[in-house]
Amino acid sequence: MPGKAFDEMFGHPGAAGTRDVYAPISDWLNGSPLDVMTTRRRQAELFFRRIGITFAVYGDPDAAERLIPFDIVPRVLSASEWATMEAGLIQRVEALNAFLADIYGKQDILRSGIVPEELIVCNPGFNLAMIGKRPVGDIWVHIAGIDLVRTDADDFYVLEDNARTPSGVSYMLENREVMLKLVPELFAKLRIRPVETYPDQLLDMLHSIAPPAAGNAPTAVLLTPGQHNSAFYEHSFLADKLGIELVEGSDLFVRDARVFMRTTEGPRRVDVIYRRLDDAFLDPLVFRPDSMLGVPGLMSVFDAGNVSIANAVGTGVADDKAIYSYMPEIIRFYTGAEPVLKNVPTWRCRESEALGYVLDHLPELVVKEVDGSGGYGMLVGPHATKAMIATFADKLRANPDKFIAQPTLALSTCPTLCDGGIEARHVDLRPFVLTGTNGSRVVPGGLTRVALEQGSLVVNSSQGGGTKDTWVVDD
Amino acid sequence: MLSRTAGNLYWVGRYIERADFLSRLIEATLRLAALPSSYGGMTNAWESALEAAWMADAYAARGGAFDEASVGEFLTVDPANPSSIRRCLEAARANARAVRTALTLEAWEAINGAWLDVQKYGTRLEDRDQLGTMLETVKASMLAFDGAAHRTMLRGDAYWFIMLGSAVERADNTARLLDVKYHLLLPHGERVGGSLDYFQWTTILRTVSALTAYRWVYRDTVKPWLVADLLILNRQIPRSLVSCYEEILHRLDQLSTSSARRGPAHRLASAGCAALDQAKIDGIYSRGLHEFLREFIADNNRLGAAIAEQYLF
Structure with missing residues (x-):
């Protein structure tokens, strides 16, 4: 069954036997005939459908409410693998926060010439309104989703830093609930680290960043673009788990340099806003004037120090893929240590030499938009037709600054229940890092995304990918 | 509570009640229309049902016979009738979904389940059996919602x-x-x-x-x-x-x-x-x-x- 890539269960291509950490999973799979597995999968789907977990796919009206496919074979990480990852994730998010505080502040890193100035100041993610601003505790990225891929037993690469409004954590939590129902026997046998503490940690973090004026009992809210947003389910899920109000822009208003929400009992002050709305829509007085989703005057309240916004405005510059290519230098610059997690070698198409190389090697490379996300608008060379490559090459020549290219990584595979039985499918991992004034925390595991089509490397749920529960177990 | 949330919940209550009322009205009309005319069975039972539902004008604008198949469909699954059971449940669910956090899982499941059940019928009803089953399902779902709200909220x-x-x-x-x-x-x-x-x-x-x-x-x-x-x-x-x-x-x-x-x-x-x-x-x-x-x-x-x-x- 193992394919050409490193397999989470079988190890190297051609290796005999299973990796130790997967032994119980292997026994479980061997002891479960296909029909038992498909019945379990149906039970899981029914559960998801009934509780209304759906995900809207943009540009597909028929699929306005689609389930993200869930695979019942878990992805397992050993405690020692996790320890390294956790250290690397916290290091990386610390560096991201220091970087953002710096580029909106003293700009030491630009003066030292490590990152080219025009890459920052001309970056669409660089928000001029934030220059000279200091969020509480100088924390900018409160919630980060760092996408990791594995290519070998000890080789984990960071594929992307999601520093704006990363989503998917509700699937991490719900996947675990479903697995607890489906395979209690495995949970009894293995010591799987719990993820259910995430909502408490998130609430704790939100309270920790409340402005001093909020006093002892700060009020936090979750700001959503509304129920037509693709991740609305997650917004309502989290607000519910946190026990905070799920607000839309029109529920909030600004008066006397404070933000209030409209309630049946009159206005109530809001101190912390966990926003799931992009920067551009937050405040029509400062950003896009046509935004109907935001709160007029919100930024003036932030400037007055009377409200905290998580993540801070302007973090988009840190998840820009051109900036990504400088992350190893950025980590060294701010932490003085070597990066624990590797970066994928990246060609910045804005540099003419790199552009030439990329154009010559398109069939081998993955090319992405620097400010894109969700797997939209990217080219996966090895899976593209000649015509697709030719069209993409034109786009690239016309606007090289907008693109970066990376080698096609041999993403690890994981056993997955497919129509014909258990087969190997490529996976990635998105752990969620929370940072408040009381430090950074990562719940063990994260969201494993799986490309359900054979050989496909695109795991994004907007592109038909599925998810798996992720288990961190003691070695 | 957020005013928008309060408004949505208020409308959840209204739409659920309306869907339930419509189901009962149709059931009673089915029975009335089936009587022989010497017992007062009316030829215009369906017209009168439309009036009781305050949809006579809307039905006249759409056109159609005053019979069980046509009026029944109009009142239950017609997506073009903004007050059909289907649309009531859609509206109840949309309001509930917007304030998912204000409902318990059980209450949400009852509304979502009712909506899913009615979706299964599509926009046409094949026969009287289907109409009967659908009305039973809707009534049961509405009771399930009341029960869930009463027991869990x-x-x-x-x-x-x-x-x-x-x-x-x-x-x-x-x-x-x-x-x-x-x-x-x-x-x-x-x-x-x-x-x-x-x-x-x-x-x-x-x-x-x-x-x-x-x-x-x-x-x-x-x-x-x-x-x-x-x-x-x-x-x-x-x-x-x-x-x-x-x-x-x-x-x-x-x-x-x-x-x-x-x-x-x-x-x-x-x-x-x-x-x-x-x-x-x-x-x-x-x-x-x-x-x-x-x-x-x-x-x-x-x-x-x-x-x-x-x-x-």
Whole structure:
């Protein structure tokens, strides 16, 4: 069954036997005939459908409410693998926060010439309104989703830093609930680290960043673009788990340099806003004037120090893929240590030499938009037709600054229940890092995304990918 | 509670109540239309059902025969009819989804389940069996929602706003049902016993599930003025106008204990309650049943608007 890539269960291509950490999973799979597995999968789907977990796919009206496919074979990480990852994730998010505080502040890193100035100041993610601003505790990225891929037993690469409004954590939590129902026997046998503490940690973090004026009992809210947003389910899920109000822009208003929400009992002050709305829509007085989703005057309240916004405005510059290519230098610059997690070698198409190389090697490379996300608008060379490559090459020549290219990584595979039985499918991992004034925390595991089509490397749920529960177990 | 949330919950209550009322109305009409004409079975039973649902104009605009297949489809699954059961459940679910956090998992599942079930029928019904099954399903789902709300929801603003919406809608439905049939409830030309209208009256009672209740309360054969008395002034009947208004006032009281605010909605509800409290069925008949019901419906609409204003929906 193992394919050409490193397999989470079988190890190297051609290796005999299973990796130790997967032994119980292997026994479980061997002891479960296909029909038992498909019945379990149906039970899981029914559960998801009934509780209304759906995900809207943009540009597909028929699929306005689609389930993200869930695979019942878990992805397992050993405690020692996790320890390294956790250290690397916290290091990386610390560096991201220091970087953002710096580029909106003293700009030491630009003066030292490590990152080219025009890459920052001309970056669409660089928000001029934030220059000279200091969020509480100088924390900018409160919630980060760092996408990791594995290519070998000890080789984990960071594929992307999601520093704006990363989503998917509700699937991490719900996947675990479903697995607890489906395979209690495995949970009894293995010591799987719990993820259910995430909502408490998130609430704790939100309270920790409340402005001093909020006093002892700060009020936090979750700001959503509304129920037509693709991740609305997650917004309502989290607000519910946190026990905070799920607000839309029109529920909030600004008066006397404070933000209030409209309630049946009159206005109530809001101190912390966990926003799931992009920067551009937050405040029509400062950003896009046509935004109907935001709160007029919100930024003036932030400037007055009377409200905290998580993540801070302007973090988009840190998840820009051109900036990504400088992350190893950025980590060294701010932490003085070597990066624990590797970066994928990246060609910045804005540099003419790199552009030439990329154009010559398109069939081998993955090319992405620097400010894109969700797997939209990217080219996966090895899976593209000649015509697709030719069209993409034109786009690239016309606007090289907008693109970066990376080698096609041999993403690890994981056993997955497919129509014909258990087969190997490529996976990635998105752990969620929370940072408040009381430090950074990562719940063990994260969201494993799986490309359900054979050989496909695109795991994004907007592109038909599925998810798996992720288990961190003691070695 | 957020005002938008309160508004959504209030409308969840209203739409659920409306879907339930429609299912019962169609069931009662199926029975009435099946009677031989010598027993008062009406050829225009479906026309009258459309009127009771206040959709006669909409149906006329759409065009179609006044028969079970066509009207049944219009009232249940027609996506173009904004008041069909399908659309009511869609609206209830959309409101519930917007405030998913204010509902318990069980209450949400009941609404989402009802919506999923009705989706299965698509936009056409094949036969009477399908119509019957669908109505049963809808009624069961609505009861499931009530049960889930009753058993699992915190007794707080969220629960009270749902109950408030449901009571306002119930009052409206009962009043409209009576108004459409008011001429049948008039006492002139009364023939005790063998009236051809007997089946009309029992249809009204069936629609609000109160036929058995009638017998227990009055221990008498079905008489038109007693039907009106039961559905307007009897406190034991949960769908009577007086019961609805007692509930509305009760819910508004509960809401005001948490917000310590009383407003115009309170005054209107108190006035409505007091008026029903004083009323006698003879007095209503002497003033004119139709006029009474018209006035009631208009007052009830004003109350709805006052609630929206008071709680800033």
